[in-house]
Amino acid sequence: MNINRQWLLAKRPHGLVGVDNFEYTETPIPEPGDGEVLVRNLYFSFDPTQRGWMEDRPSYLPPVALGEPMRAGTIGQVVSSKNANFTAGDVVQTTGGWQDFVVIAPDQAVMGLNKVPAGISPEMMMSVLGVTGLTAYWGLLDLGQPKAGETVLVSGAAGATGSVAGQIARIKGCRVVGIAGGPDKCAWLKNEAGFDEVIDYKNENVNQRIAETCPNKVDVFFDNVGGDILESALNHINMRARVVLCGGISGYNATQPTPGPTNLMNLVIMRARMEGFIVIDYMNRSNTAITELLNWIQNDGLLYQVDVQEGFEHIPNTLQRLFTGQNLGKQLLKTGEPS
Amino acid sequence: MNINRQWLLAKRPHGLVGVDNFEYTETPIPEPGDGEVLVRNLYFSFDPTQRGWMEDRPSYLPPVALGEPMRAGTIGQVVSSKNANFTAGDVVQTTGGWQDFVVIAPDQAVMGLNKVPAGISPEMMMSVLGVTGLTAYWGLLDLGQPKAGETVLVSGAAGATGSVAGQIARIKGCRVVGIAGGPDKCAWLKNEAGFDEVIDYKNENVNQRIAETCPNKVDVFFDNVGGDILESALNHINMRARVVLCGGISGYNATQPTPGPTNLMNLVIMRARMEGFIVIDYMNRSNTAITELLNWIQNDGLLYQVDVQEGFEHIPNTLQRLFTGQNLGKQLLKTGEPS
Numbered sequence: 001m002n003i004n005r006q007w008l009l010a011k012r013p014h015g016l017v018g019v020d021n022f023e024y025t026e027t028p029i030p031e032p033g034d035g036e037v038l039v040r041n042l043y044f045s046f047d048p049t050q051r052g053w054m055e056d057r058p059s060y061l062p063p064v065a066l067g068e069p070m071r072a073g074t075i076g077q078v079v080s081s082k083n084a085n086f087t088a089g090d091v092v093q094t095t096g097g098w099q100d101f102v103v104i105a106p107d108q109a110v111m112g113l114n115k116v117p118a119g120i121s122p123e124m125m126m127s128v129l130g131v132t133g134l135t136a137y138w139g140l141l142d143l144g145q146p147k148a149g150e151t152v153l154v155s156g157a158a159g160a161t162g163s164v165a166g167q168i169a170r171i172k173g174c175r176v177v178g179i180a181g182g183p184d185k186c187a188w189l190k191n192e193a194g195f196d197e198v199i200d201y202k203n204e205n206v207n208q209r210i211a212e213t214c215p216n217k218v219d220v221f222f223d224n225v226g227g228d229i230l231e232s233a234l235n236h237i238n239m240r241a242r243v244v245l246c247g248g249i250s251g252y253n254a255t256q257p258t259p260g261p262t263n264l265m266n267l268v269i270m271r272a273r274m275e276g277f278i279v280i281d282y283m284n285r286s287n288t289a290i291t292e293l294l295n296w297i298q299n300d301g302l303l304y305q306v307d308v309q310e311g312f313e314h315i316p317n318t319l320q321r322l323f324t325g326q327n328l329g330k331q332l333l334k335t336g337e338p339s
Numbered sequence: 340m341n342i343n344r345q346w347l348l349a350k351r352p353h354g355l356v357g358v359d360n361f362e363y364t365e366t367p368i369p370e371p372g373d374g375e376v377l378v379r380n381l382y383f384s385f386d387p388t389q390r391g392w393m394e395d396r397p398s399y400l401p402p403v404a405l406g407e408p409m410r411a412g413t414i415g416q417v418v419s420s421k422n423a424n425f426t427a428g429d430v431v432q433t434t435g436g437w438q439d440f441v442v443i444a445p446d447q448a449v450m451g452l453n454k455v456p457a458g459i460s461p462e463m464m465m466s467v468l469g470v471t472g473l474t475a476y477w478g479l480l481d482l483g484q485p486k487a488g489e490t491v492l493v494s495g496a497a498g499a500t501g502s503v504a505g506q507i508a509r510i511k512g513c514r515v516v517g518i519a520g521g522p523d524k525c526a527w528l529k530n531e532a533g534f535d536e537v538i539d540y541k542n543e544n545v546n547q548r549i550a551e552t553c554p555n556k557v558d559v560f561f562d563n564v565g566g567d568i569l570e571s572a573l574n575h576i577n578m579r580a581r582v583v584l585c586g587g588i589s590g591y592n593a594t595q596p597t598p599g600p601t602n603l604m605n606l607v608i609m610r611a612r613m614e615g616f617i618v619i620d621y622m623n624r625s626n627t628a629i630t631e632l633l634n635w636i637q638n639d640g641l642l643y644q645v646d647v648q649e650g651f652e653h654i655p656n657t658l659q660r661l662f663t664g665q666n667l668g669k670q671l672l673k674t675g676e677p678s
Binding site: 230247248271275278 | 398399565569570584585586587590596597598599600601602603604605606607608609610611612613614615616617620
């Protein structure tokens with residue numbers, strides 16, 4: 001292969017992100033300068049937050065510019081290096097974007113350029129030990145502060161972040177209730193991932209089912225969804241509850257501003273807290289989290305699921321899978337394996 | 340006087356609370372039993388939270404029952420006592436309700452039965468040293484945690500709670516911006532209470548004016564209002580901002596659920612926190628707060644305003660003044676003075 005295939009951001013989205021927001025192109029393979037590393041991307045991560053990066057508005061990272069390759073987390077292999085810390089053949093994690101090849105200046109890359117430890121598969125490194133697993137870990141433990149015996153409610157519970165957050169809560173001795181869409185996801189949560197109860201938001205009355213499944217009310221709500229589900233959860237919070245705002249996927253593709261919950265005063269009545277966070281802030285403590293997550297995988301049955309699509313040409317429609325709820329677990333796409 | 344005038348809750352409110360929600364009646368003066376105290380109410384406190392007490396729904400206190408005297412904070416004077424801790428003539432603060440006389444069992448009263456210290460006027464005890472001042476103190480300091488040099492934005496800034504919260508922030512070395520309704524309130528805040536900037540929500544574009552008056556963004560938002568003003572404030576929060584949910588007066592008289600802010604995701608992007616509280620939880624630490632507030636009144640120019648109506652017959656329409664924004668400072672009504 002001597003060309004660099006790319007998917008560029010061609011048009012800012014309005015409503016549901018589509019294939020037509022991106023443009024395919026082919027460019028020469030770039031050359032690394034001094035201190036830089038040329039990486040061939042092999043695994044691509046798909047995350048709801050990418051939808052926000054496509055908008056032209058201030059956020060925790062600058063918007064992707066029109067005409068640039070779409071920003072994405074990647075795992076790849078070093079092709080050539082002019083940086084003493086990396087050599088050809090290293091398997092590395094970075095933010096390589098939607099392209100076959102990328103030149104990375106390790107100090108300047110979003111979230112850096114990090115070698116994948118031996119024995120850790122790309123699937124594991126990009127899910128339970130990657131951004132989504134770390135998001136679950138820090139959001140639940142640092143903000144949610146669950147105590148044994150408390151009730152933890154998770155929305156987007158079958159997703160890559162929600163499923164890990166719920167299982168950590170289970171390992172911490174909490175009663176765990178998950179909200180997910182459809183019988184397959186709900187069955188996996190209850191039968192495999194050890195959730196105490198599940199709520200199928202596509203087929204059940206969420207507000208009523210929270211009341212039924214959380215008889216002692218909700219001490220921690222780990223929210224990936226926002227909108228009506230957040231409102232329903234706020235109806236059932238316990239005294240001094242913690243609402244961890246991880247994401248709000250229900251509103252990411254909205255064309256109009258989505259009204260917030262009508263019942264924020266429940267935060268007052270219940271002396272409760274709602275707090276947001278971005279996992280980037282915790283990256284300097286990733287080793288702590290990864291060590292503990294690995295231990296739970298090996299000793300406490302922490303499961304993770306990956307949904308691996310294949311083929312560079314399918315990258316744009318794989319992003320859509322996140323917003324239509326087609327993925328079960330962490331959405332990835334691979335174009336090859338490290339050699 | 341040998342009758343007990345009362346205003347009973349006659350009808351639960353729908354929309355703006357009105358005189359017709361209450362019914363006037365006259366009953367015999369009650370007799371205290373063992374351990375109880377008969378108090379003549381002289382000063383009545385009017386608080387936005389009373390609107391919530393009139394609704395038949397769970398909250399931090401049980402609803403007022405139909406046919407019962409309306410619940411209200413009061414200062415009065417002990418007429419007769421069968422409790423060793425109180426004697427006739429004591430000036431006391433309690434929750435005496437909308438009636439001339441009340442029998443109080445001190446252990447069972449909401450917020451107890453407390454003697455007013457010598458030298459403290461009823462006006463001071465029911466405003467800056469009472470529930471509204473303590474609400475400002477604990478909400479701002481315990482939840483808001485303002486640091487010198489930070490920007491503190493206060494809504495309902497000319498109210499009994501907001502004006503004290505803003506002045507405490509000023510005393511703590513913060514830049515303080517207040518949102519209030521109308522030129523008189525705004526002038527008082529800027530010229531008397533020492534707010535750095537004021538926004539007149541009745542005559543100015545709040546969102547735009549927050550941007551102008553808070554060039555370093557908002558570190559603490561002390562919110563008494565909710566609704567559109569909360570949404571505007573969330574547009575301008577700083578990293579790790581604290582949103583103190585004290586009240587939501589904009590929605591208290593709504594007949595339909597009021598949509599919440601569309602921009603809660605700003606809490607995520609800015610790693611910010613929104614938290615509610617009820618001052619009752621802090622009552623066992625009131626002495627600390629009162630000592631410090633008195634010191635600020637004497638040494639740091641902490642001002643408080645009271646709006647004292649007169650006449651038992653005007654109690655119901657005095658409650659309405661809160662929701663139409665007629666009061667400047669703490670709304671009280673007196674029917675007499677301690678002898």
